[in-house]
Amino acid sequence: MSLNKFNYWLILIALIPLGTSAQYESPSDSILTENLDEVVVTATRTLRQLSSLPLPVTLISQKQLQQTGVTRLNEILNEQTGIIMTPDATIGGGEGVQIQGIASDYVMVLIDGVPILGRSSGNLDLSRLAVGNIKQIEIVKGPSSSLFGSEALGGVINIITENPSSKQINGQISHRSATFNNQNTAVSLNQKAGKVGYSFFADRLSTDGYDLTPTETESQTVNPFYNYTFNGRVIYDMSDQLQLFASGRYFFQEFDIAPSTSEETDFNAHLRLDHNPSEKVNLQYELYYTNYTTNEKAIDPIDDTLLIENDFDQQLFRPEIRFNYAFSDTNTFTLGAGYNFENLDRSLFTNSVSFESQYVFSQYDFIPLKNLNVIVGARFDNQSEYNSQLSPKFSARYDISPTLAIKGSVGSGFKAPDFRQLYLDFTNAAGGGYSVFGKNVEQQALQRLEDNGQIANLQINNASQLGEALDAESSVGYNLGLAYKKGKLSAEINAFHNDFTNLIDTQILATKTNGQNVFGYINRESVFTQGLEVDLKYKPLTNLSINAGYQLLFAYDKNKRDAVADGEVFARDNTTLQTIALSSSDYFGLENRSRHTLNARVFYDIPEWGTNANIRVTYRSRFGLTDRNGNDLLDEFDDSFVEGYALVNLAFGKTFFEHYQLQLGANNILDFQGQNPLASQDNELLINPGAQFFARLNIQF
C-alpha cells in the first residue's frame, strides 16, 4: 500500500464531517480481518487507519461484541491480548482493568472521546457500561497524556457509540437471560432522515447476584441489583460546513440490600459542533458536562438506626476546542485547548472542593521520508492545586517492506493527585481515632490537632515538607514492535516498558496522644512494568478467523526490589515462624500480575445458514493477592497465590426469518471456580462463580 495514497485518504477522512463516516460502518465488515476500512480516532484524535498507526492499538468491533454475546464492557476487554480484568484482592470488591501490567487507576476510560467519572478507590467499574449501542471500542496501549491529560498512563479505552445511518427507522429489541437470574433487555432506535439523525438506546439489567462464599450463608458476594442506561443523541447537518452533535446519557443503579440502600447515578451531556470552513481546516467545539453520584446508607436491620451514610457527588464541566489543519496530503497539524471545572462533594470532606485546570495540546502527524510516518505531540496541563505537567510523545512507523513495518513510541503520562489525596480531612472515630489528611489541608489540620492538644509528636523529619504541593504521579512508556501482514496472516509483536515515578503513598505525619497516627500523602514509590505482547490473526477461510495472543509481564516496585537485592528484606514462613532472608528470585513483584496471559479465539460464520459460532479461551498464570507475612511485599512465602487458570467461553448465533436472531452461549463452560487463598479455614472462597449460560433473542425492525 502506498503511504501517500493512504495519507490522501486520511486527510480526506479527517476533513469530512463525522456524519459521513458511516461509510466505514458497513455491517458486512468482518471483525476478524484486518479490514482496510478499520479506522480509529483515539490514537491521534483524528481519524486514522488502524493498520498504519505507529502505536499499539486494539480495536473491538461491533460484530465481535454481538457474536460473543457480552453485555458489559468488562466482559469483552478480558478477551483481548494484554488486557486483563483483575479481581479486587478483597472479595466483594469490583474488577479493575489492567493494561500492560498497569492498574485500573492509571487507565483512562472515555465515551466518544470524553471521560467517565466515578472511581471508587481509583478503580472504575466497567460493568457500568452497557455495550448495546457501541460501534467499536478502541484501546490505545501505553501513555497518551500528550492528548488526553491526566489518567492516560497505562492506556486509553475509548467507547465509540453508533451514529444513526439508516434512512428508514431502524430498531432492535433484545432480551437476554442468563444464570444467576441475570436479565438484560435492550431497545434501540435510530434514523438519519435528510439533515437530521437521531438515535435512542435503553438498557435494563438486573440480577440476583452470586456468592463466592457458598458455605457462609449470611451475605452474597454480589448482591442483587438492577440498573438502567438511557442514551439519546441528535446529529444535525446545518450546512456543508457545519455539523452539530448532541448526546445525553443517564445511568442509574440500585442494589437490593434492604433495609440499607446503595444507589449510583451517572449522567453526561455532550455537545459538539464540527466546522469545516475549507478543505484544509477542521474545527471542533465541544462542551461536556458529567455528574456522578453515589448514595449509600447502612441501616441496622434490627432497630433501623442509620449506621453509616456515605455520599459522593462529583461533577466535571469541560469546554474544549480542537483545530486540525492539513498542510498537505501528508501532514496534519492539530491544536487543542480546554478548561476543566471539577467539583466534589463527599461525606468524608469538610467542605465541597473544586478545582480548575487549563490545558493546551498540539500534535503534528507527517511523513518526512518515504515509508516513514512520524507523530510528535505534547500537552501542557496547568493546575491550581499541584505542579503543572508537560507531557510529550513521539511515535514513528517505518514500512520496511509492503508486508513488514517497525513501529515505536516514547510518551509520558501523568495522573493528577485525586481529591482525596489533596483534600481528605478524615478522623476515623469508628476505627480507633486515626486521621488522614490530604496534602492541601494537612498543615491546617495538624495545627488544629496541635491546638487541641491531640498531637504527641511529629514523625516527619522535615516539617517544612508540610503543605508542599504534591506532584502528579508520572510515567514514561516505551513501545517498540514489528507488524507483519501477508495474505491470510497478520502478526504483531510489541515490547513495552513503563517506568512510573512519584507514585503517591501514605506516610505517618504525626502520632496522636491517643496512640493513633496521623497519615498524609507523599510522592515516593516507583515501579515499572515491562514485557512483550504477541498478537496473531490467521484467516484460513473467508468465514473462519483464528486469533491468538500472549503477554509476558514483569512488574516490580523498584525500591522493594533493590531492598531485596541488598538483603534487607526478610520473610517469615507462617507455618514454622522461621525468618528467612529473601533473595531476588523470591520477590514475586506487584500484586495481581500474572507473568503469562494467553488468549485464543476462533470465529466461524456460515452466511448461507445465517449462523455463526465462536469459542474463546483466556488463561492467566499464577498471581498473588497480597502480602501476608509482614514485609510489605509479595514473596514466595506469602500464602496468597492464586494458581493459573483458564476460562472457556462460547457462543452460537442463528438468524431466522431475516429479522430474528437467537443466540445461545456459555461463559466459563468448564465451570472453573478456583480457590481463593485468603479463605478462612471453614469457609470456601471462590475465584469465579462458575459457568454461566445465556440465551438471547434479538428482533430487528
Place this chain on the structure above:
Amino acid sequence: MKYLFKPLLIIFSFVALTSCSDDDEGPRLEEVESSTASNIPAPQTGGQGQGEISGEFTKFSFATGTVTTSDTEWDLAFRGTTIAINGGAATGTNDEPTRNGNGGVSIQTGTFASITSADGLTYTQDADGAYAIPAGSDNGWYNYNFMTNVVSPIPGKIFVIRTHDGKFAKVEFLSYYRDAPANITPDIANNDLRYYTFSYVYNPNEGETDLTAPE
C-alpha cells in the same frame, strides 16, 4: 541515688557470683537463656470505635521469662500493638506503666541468629510522645494489612533490648494472635488478636553482651 545504687549492685552480684564459684577460673557466667514467650495477652479497651484507647499494659520480665505485676522489675509492656519499655519518660498515653528502669531498645535488621551481640549499639528509650519501638504500621514491629485485617510482625526486625537493670536480650516477634496460627483467618483476625508470641535470647549476666543462643 540511681548512680550510687548501680555500682553497688554490680559489686554485690560479682561477690555473689564469685562466692559460689567452686573453681578458680574466674566468675562463672550464668547460661544464656533462649526461649519463646507464647500468648502474652495484651488487651486494651477502647480503640476501633470504642473511644480512646486505655487499659493496663501487660508487663513482661526477661529475668523470670514471664508476665509480671511488679511495678519495677519489668522490661517490656504490651497493650494492643503498643509496646512500652522500662526506660525513659512517659509517652503521655492513658494508663501507661511508670518507667523506673534504664531499659532501651536498638532495632536491628537480620535473621534472629545473625544478631549475636548487644555491644556497640545505640539504645533508644521511650520519650514524651514517642515509643522506643515506634507505634504504627510499617514503622516499628508490625505491618497492618488493611485488606486482610491482619497485623504481621515485620520479618527480619530484631529488637535488642537493654533490660531495666542493664542486662541484654534480643527479641523477635512472631505473632500477634493466640497460639500463633499459620493461617490467620478473618475469624482469628477479629477474635484472637492481642496475644504476643516472641522468641528471645536473654543474657542474665551483668555487663555481658553476648546474644548467641546456646547450642
